[in-house]
Amino acid sequence: MQPQIKDYIKSLKRDDFDSNKVNLHIHTSFSDGEGDAFEILRQAHEKGYQKIAISDHNSVEAHKLIQDEILIPAVEFDVWCGYVFMHLLAYGIDINHPELTPFYAKNKRETELDIIRIFAKRDIKKLIQAIHNAGGIAVLAHPACCWAISLDRFVNKLISLGLDGLEVYYPYQRHRGIIKFHTAKSVEKIADKYNLIKTGGTDLHGKNLL
Ligand SMILES: [Zn+2]
Numbered sequence: 409m410q411p412q413i414k415d416y417i418k419s420l421k422r423d424d425f426d427s428n429k430v431n432l433h434i435h436t437s438f439s440d441g442e443g444d445a446f447e448i449l450r451q452a453h454e455k456g457y458q459k460i461a462i463s464d465h466n467s468v469e470a471h472k473l474i475q476d477e478i479l480i481p482a483v484e485f486d487v488w489c490g491y492v493f494m495h496l497l498a499y500g501i502d503i504n505h506p507e508l509t510p511f512y513a514k515n516k517r518e519t520e521l522d523i524i525r526i527f528a529k530r531d532i533k534k535l536i537q538a539i540h541n542a543g544g545i546a547v548l549a550h551p552a553c554c555w556a557i558s559l560d561r562f563v564n565k566l567i568s569l570g571l572d573g574l575e576v577y578y579p580y581q582r583h584r585g586i587i588k589f590h591t592a593k594s595v596e597k598i599a600d601k602y603n604l605i606k607t608g609g610t611d612l613h614g615k616n617l618l
């Protein structure tokens with residue numbers, strides 16, 4: 409259990425993300441990012457980040473190699489919830505927890521290619537349970553991209569499965585390829601309505617931290 413990480417994430421405000429003190433959504437070359445995990449951590453220290461989370465797709469390889477006071481153990485899972493394909497971020501997990509390890513990618517392709525990752529067969533309910541049992545929190549990534557007719561109803565369903573938070577602070581406009589079905593504003597409203605933890609990050613896939 410790492411209650412201090414959960415409390416830390418809970419305490420964060422929009423400004424912590426906007427001012428580049430914190431970035432909780434970063435990919436490295438352990439999945440489909442271009443950056444080297446060690447190099448990104450070095451940049452984070454140099455730029456004075458308080459905390460970062462490396463959240464590779466279905467992979468915790470970076471965290472097997474690197475532990476650091478400013479690095480939060482994290483991973484971004486591909487998972488279906490009914491007819492909605494979604495990304496679920498897990499923060500503060502014990503990466504070696506036996507309930508969590510079956511959910512990790514079996515090979516590099518499952519961390520990179522959308523065409524492979526969309527066939528993910530993870531059970532959303534068991535996945536959220538495993539994240540909790542591994543001491544972590546489960547957060548819906550970039551919710552405005554969820555192909556759900558009613559985002560409110562979809563989030564409500566995820567809450568019934570144990571969802572802890574929504575990724576509210578997310579630069580949708582910086583991702584030209586990303587399709588938005590909802591607005592960033594409506595995401596924040598829903599987070600407030602259900603008293604969910606609000607997280608944020610840039611979904612960095614490049615080499616350089618801002
Ligand atoms: Zn990616």
Ligand SMILES: [Zn+2]
Nearest residue numbers: 433435484611
């Ligand atoms: Zn991502």
